[in-house]
Amino acid sequence: MAERRDDETESRRILERVARETTPGGASFVARAAKDAHDHVTAADADRSDPIEVWGTRIGRTLGLIIAIGLLAWLVYAATQGG
Numbered sequence: 001m002a003e004r005r006d007d008e009t010e011s012r013r014i015l016e017r018v019a020r021e022t023t024p025g026g027a028s029f030v031a032r033a034a035k036d037a038h039d040h041v042t043a044a045d046a047d048r049s050d051p052i053e054v055w056g057t058r059i060g061r062t063l064g065l066i067i068a069i070g071l072l073a074w075l076v077y078a079a080t081q082g083g
Helices: 003-023 027-041 051-080
Strands: none
Touching: 027 051
């Protein structure tokens, strides 16, 4: 019974989020994307009761972002140099 209630709660949460994201007049796509990226890098979804997990997640995601930007810059450089 509790599992069904959890499933219903999760379904309602998902439907509310979809409705909020598709409602005209809400936050713009760019603003939502920027907030989502900020929340991702700052580990907003990590367990706040475990500071090691929070900082490990932040460090890992920041390093991943830096490496992705570096690879993108290298790709642009290699493409503009004619191979």
